[in-house]
Amino acid sequence: MGVQLAAEQASLAEIGDVNFSDLELAYHVKDALRSVPLGDRDSYDQLVGFLFEDGERLGSDEVALLVTNLNALSGAVSDIDFVHHGSLLDCIFNMSLWKHGPDVMDALLELIIALAASSGKYVDSCLDMLVRNFMPPGYFLTDAKQRTLARKKGQVLDRVHSALKDIAELVPLAPLRLEQIIKDRVPIFNKEPLIVTYVENMLTLESGVMGELVGNSMLVEVVNTLIDLDVEIGWDDILQDDSSKGIFEMELDDEEGSADDDETNNFELPRGFSSQKVLRGNVVAEKLDSLMVLMFEHLQDCYNSGRLVQVFETLLQSFQSTVLTAYKSKFAQFVMFYACSLDPENCGATFANRLADIFRSPVYAQEWRMSAVAYLASYLSRAKFLSASFIANILESLADWCSSYCKSQCGEINPKAHRVFYAGCQAFMYVLCFRMRSILGVPRLKSQLFLMPIGAILTHPLNPLKVCLPSIVEEFLLQAKVARLFSCSESDFHGLLESELSRAFGGLERLDMFFPFDPYLLKKSDRNGMNITENGTAMSFDEDYLDGFDNSMMQMSITPKNYKFGSALRGGMQMPSRIRPSTSPESL
Structure with missing residues (x-):
């Protein structure tokens, strides 16, 4: 020595x-x-x-x-x-x-x-x-x-x-x-193993003996860290779809026999997307991926220990103050989606209702309200663990708000002045593009849907059909025609291109084009026991309706593996697979 x-x-x-x-x-x-x-x-x-x-x-x-x-x-x-x-x-x-x-x-x-x-x-x-x-x-x-x-x-x-x-x-x-x-010490720019270990310790504090003292702040700070990494991943880093394809066109990604996917991953992805190219080599994305795995595992532990509802309230507050206001968050929001999937009756319903409340409340800024209803629409469309009855009730509340808004307005189309209204209209059309079939399959819900003032809203002089995204409008009209829910002159809207009216209503940030629960492309957390499965719920439909619906639309919705709505047996529930940030041409 x-x-x-x-x-x-x-x-x-x-x-x-x-x-x-x-x-x-x-x-x-x-x-x-x-x-x-x-x-x-x-x-x-x-x-x-x-x-x-x-x-x-x-x-x-x-x-x-x-x-x-x-x-x-x-x-x-x-x-x-x-x-x-x-x-x-x-x-x-x-x-x-x-x-x-x-x-x-x-x-x-x-x-x-x-x-x-x-x-x-x-x-x-x-x-x-x-x-x-x-x-x-x-x-x-x-x-x-x-x-x-x-x-x-x-x-x-x-x-x-x-x-x-x-x-x-x-x-x-x-x-x-x-x-x-x-x-102050969060090592966001350190090597992946170091930040992973650091966040592990934060989550240990949240769930350990000091949880009552610092648990809430640790959870909030982890979400903040996810957001900090999320915003470091530029939209240019995300693979864009073929611009000739719409957001509702689907195909099986594993038709070419991807070596990366085992035989249980029978999922569908937007056309032009290859899971073999998913943000690989992006150092920031790899860090975020590992942290998302940690969060999913932590939430599962919270559910197993009976703490999820308590933890979810903190997550929801954090989401509202950070994720909801972040510019087109790409991945961090899936923490909320996963938590909701673990407990749909409590967390899942609470999340949807809170988003609907924000949208309807004039105390929030217009950007917040538009972001909230975009999250709500994407969530209702993708979360197959939500019942058709619950979704129909949320849609009814959206339609009622839009109807009341129409009754208070005498003017004509004005995308900037009425953009919250147009966001609400686009939201219920977007959800129905995915969920109309399941709602029509239940006679009581079918009646509820037909009683909604959808026709009066869409034919109002504010004319949301000419302002909302054409891809959503066209898909909605196609399905509405088959269901005899709403009719209009097909020649007026078929083959619409995005117009100045459509581009104006979203504003500079184009919140009208944000579909936050569109498919996900982080490799580890995607594979961390995540699979899309068919719901398996038996539904009866009138034969007239069946031919007009694209079955691939239904398969875009997400269901945790082995989930049965209303059942307490959720030990096999897993995060949905292959959900990625929206990369359709309209969303970028």
């Missing part, structure tokens, strides 16, 4: 004498600390120098001496002063638990807890030290260190979380300070 270390050991050897009491050991270190203001730094500098040593290079005797020194410092914290002992404090706060064995870890954490409890001025530094130990040093990520990393991870993180709990009990303001430190 060199001449310097040998001298330090000789100088400090008496501290390691097993015959010394804890009080005597603390006195020896106190003497070294008290000598610094008097100009005598020899013993102090030797102590600091030894603490700087790399724990992985220490022999058993040196480890024992280090433990002894740390224990002695714990008994002398009242004599540690930031002005005179800054180098000692810097050394302590920069020590890595990952570089030491269990005995040193325990002694170091005992010192950290003692420092935090001794003076409020050390609390932030102690918490920061523990948070930085959420992640291993970078060299642990090498292939040669993988076995060591796996062994160390549990040893280190269990102790870190125990120390955080102890400090929170001793210092009432510590949890509030911890929240800010964790937020």
Whole structure:
């Protein structure tokens, strides 16, 4: 270990004498600390120098001496002063638990807890030290260190979380300070394994003994991290569909025999899309992908432990303040979708009702209302775990709002002035493009649908059929004609191209073109036990209706595997597969 270390050991050897009491050991270190203001730094500098040593290079005797020194410092914290002992404090706060064995870890954490409890001025530094130990040093990520990393991870993180709990009990303001430190330390631009480990620790705090103190803020910060990564992925990075194809044209992606997909993945994708090209090689997307897997697993654990409804309320508040206002979020919103799929009767219904409430409420900005109804339309269209009855009720509320709006207006088409209205009209047409068949299959719901004032809305002088997206209008009219729900002159609307009226109503951000639960293209979270399956629910239809509906439309809707509506047996439920951000020409 060199001449310097040998001298330090000789100088400090008496501290390691097993015959010394804890009080005597603390006195020896106190003497070294008290000598610094008097100009005598020899013993102090030797102590600091030894603490700087790399724990992985220490022999058993040196480890024992280090433990002894740390224990002695714990008994002398009242004599540690930031002005005179800054180098000692810097050394302590920069020590890595990952570089030491269990005995040193325990002694170091005992010192950290003692420092935090001794003076409020050390609390932030102690918490920061523990948070930085959420992640291993970078060299642990090498292939040669993988076995060591796996062994160390549990040893280190269990102790870190125990120390955080102890400090929170001793210092009432510590949890509030911890929240800010964790937020400031999120390693969003670090390598994927590091940010994954960091977020794992955040979720551990949410579900652990400190959950009551910091759980909500941890969940919100994880969602914020997802959004931060999401916005780093540019729309140019996302594969665009063939511009000649519409958003309702479908085909089986695995017809060419994709080697990546096993035989259980019988899903459909928009034409022109190849799952073999899905954002591969995009470093930011890979990070986000891994974090989405963590969130899905965490939500499943919350469901299994009976905490999902409680956690969902925090998620919903976070969604409303961050995701809903983010410019065309691409992936982060699927956290909400997955949570809803786990508990449709509670979380699923709550999410839809909250979106509908935001849309109808004039207290929100127009952009928020348009975004909310776009989310609502996409969610109702894709979430096959929602019952046809529930969807019909939401559609009725949308139609009633649009009808009331029409009755209050005397003017003609004005896309900018009435864009919230047009967004609502487009929403119920979009949902019916996907859900009309299931609603018509239930006589009571069929009657409910035919009683909605859809015709009066669409023939009003505001003329939403000429303002909403032509692809949606045409598909809706096609199905409405078959169902005899609504009729108009086919020559007036067939083959419509997007007009200045259509482009004007969405505004600069084109929120009218946003379909947030369109298919998803993150590889790991897509494969994390996710499959599209047919609902299997028996429905009866009049033969006149069957021929006019494109069955592939129904297959776009999403159902968690093994899900049965109204059943408590959801152990096999899984995230829907192959749902990706909207990449149709209208949405970009």
